[in-house]
Amino acid sequence: MQKQIKLINRPAATPTKSDFKLVEAPIGEPSKGELLTRTVYISVDPYLRGRMNEGKSYIPPFELNGIISSGVIGQVVESKSDQFTKGDLVLGSLGWQEYSIANENEVQTIDPNLAPASTYLSVLGMTGLTAYFGFLDIGKPKEGETVVVSGAAGAVGSIVGQIAKIKGCHVVGIAGSDEKVNYLTDELGFDAAINYKTQEVGEALKEACPNGIDVYFENVGGKISDAIFPLLNKFARIPVCGAISSYNNEEPDLGPRVQVHLIKTSSLMQGFTVGNYSSRFEEGAKELARWLGEGKLKYEETITEGFDHTIDAFLDLFKGANLGKALVKVGDIEK
């Protein structure tokens, strides 16, 4: 038998433990073309909150009483596929469970000798690619421009800020603790960082961005981003990656309408999801791996140990508890 996590309630507001249920189920047997994998790492991400609602979005909602799924790294226990061997490490969108039966087409092998296995869920995985494509393709940063990143100490934000530094920008991060702010400036080389819990964001931004804002990478929405709009330069770009402050709202999330600011500055605001760039993943992964190898890209992972704490790790995202990528380590990699 193994443990699994099911969604048993669609959360109306901030999810709580009672929306989930830890259940036991048989491990199952792979058929031809399938693998049995043992879960090593589970990725917990803010976007999963959207999938817990009913109604269409860019990916279908989780089924009620179904198993939650996300990016998972597993190790092959038994292979009924020619393409995989016992012991292989694989990456795929798999269930929150200790063992998965995966079709050979829904997973890919990863090489833990090139980079630590967990990085395939963080800096080299969807997280890094989200930062890479959203920032470069929509943000179109130019050397010397001012880039502001919210959720800057989070998984995506911390990579966006570092890519902005690589591109020669003046980079300002917004985060929710002094520890995070120090991490951004001292470890990641941000030019400035703002603690939105203790500072007046509008004033702090004015000081940190004397030349206005050319790119705002949006991870949070809400009041923090409201403070950005009056400081936009002409032809500013706003890749809209996330709006974590809104995900748990029961009521419509009200704020100053943005139209007048966009007109005044001829600015662009564009939502995206990493899936839009799937045809270019190889390009992005290669560039990220190169920067990582050259020491230009640092990453942090907040790893929660033990499958039983997966729900806690997910709920912690909405408390701003994580630095960098949030992962759950379910088991060790066996040699």
Next chain:
Amino acid sequence: MQKQIKLINRPAATPTKSDFKLVEAPIGEPSKGELLTRTVYISVDPYLRGRMNEGKSYIPPFELNGIISSGVIGQVVESKSDQFTKGDLVLGSLGWQEYSIANENEVQTIDPNLAPASTYLSVLGMTGLTAYFGFLDIGKPKEGETVVVSGAAGAVGSIVGQIAKIKGCHVVGIAGSDEKVNYLTDELGFDAAINYKTQEVGEALKEACPNGIDVYFENVGGKISDAIFPLLNKFARIPVCGAISSYNNEEPDLGPRVQVHLIKTSSLMQGFTVGNYSSRFEEGAKELARWLGEGKLKYEETITEGFDHTIDAFLDLFKGANLGKALVKVGDIEK
């Protein structure tokens, strides 16, 4: 002596007559390289409201106690320039006054034999170019897509909708009276039109846009555009041209934040002003003139007679009184 209109108060909310003053002043004498022109048509436009505020925008604010200016067509009374002759019709950004002294570099001649003089301020002028570039360059309509236009019976909106029909789109207009709604469907060939004063816009849009919305051309902002966001299709485009509902607000204009909608649909929202496209005006004007000549583009002008009514014509814009382009006819063209 001649009459002029000065801005004597920066309006806090909706402008009123007391914000302006009709004064008398000498007509003046042109120097070398200058012309004396007699005003024929004055363009009154919603964007002028923004210039009545203090503070930077894409064009500088009007000076307090200075003469208002906008697009004007004048007839040359006296020329001290080799490039112009008495009787020529010229177009430029000139003062709200009966006579102007214009430098030869700030005006261009127009040919009233190709199209009526007034069209150089409407369908063939900035208004038409605003519709042309904003809709085609940002909106990127594809045949069969659904296009929604707000302020649809106004100067820009009515042209946007017709270009959308030329491009083979399903076109839905939003306007503020049954007369306007009928004009859009009966005269301009819109597929459907909604009266936002008598209909529930969200419900009416759902019915008029069974396949969702691919392009929303934003002229008004406020509650009307709030109703658009839940209906956006994947990769929708929103050229943000105007937000007339917000221009006169004293308090910040609050509405549902748009980030979550943009993320869910990977949609793009981009502010613009026609000046961004100045290097391509010739291309746009040529295409608009061609469509006009082919009878594919109709236009309406709401013409107020008499210089003394210029302020009224401007204030009427915020009451939704105009159908098509709002102009003031100050004098006749002399043969």
